Amino acid sequence: MKKYLLLLPEFFIIALSIYWFLENYMSSGHINYFAIAVFVIVALQIFLKNKIVGIMLGSILFFFGLYMVLAVLSEFTKFTTIDYSTIKLISVGFLICFVLISSSIGMFYKSVSKAF
Template identity: 40%
Template sequence: MKKALSILPELLLLGLSTYWFLENWFGIQYFNSFAFAVMMVLIFQIIFQNKYIAFTLASLISLFSIYMVFAVISEFHDFPSVTSEALQLLSVGLLFCFLMFASSFLLVYKFLPKLF
């Protein structure tokens, strides 16, 4: 249990990237090589716990999650009126963005004492 809690940020990010990959694979029959690469890097990170990869991943994922917040808000404003679908897009999209940002923050917090 303690081991699972120690790799919780990586597991959350791995879950999100796996969902991203499988949604592309089964949803539109597209092999998303970027999502696959992110999954492989996260698996590598879970196995080896490299602090430099952790900081690189955390930086990229936090920037990507901030970008995605703006993308979700932009998509929300494309709806002509506030409907249940628009609210669902906003709530689920922002939840995913929050999970990514929180995981990247936890990843930095976890490896910060090891860097200095």
């Protein structure tokens, strides 16, 4: 059971990359190669369990999550009135950012504790 709980951050990041890919493909019809790259790298990390890649990937995804918080706040400032769509943007955007940031911290912590 503990083995599967330790893989939870990677599974959350894989789920977010699948959502990111599908959202871009369904809305505009273009293929998001960055989402595919994140999916492949994290899937390989599950099987290979490289400590250095885990630390780097956790750090990069943490800073990307912080960037996405700023992107959500930037979109929020474009709204003139607070209505249902504004609340939906803030709640879903911050939820996705929170899952990404907490998963990246989990990946980083898991890799650092093995490395040292």
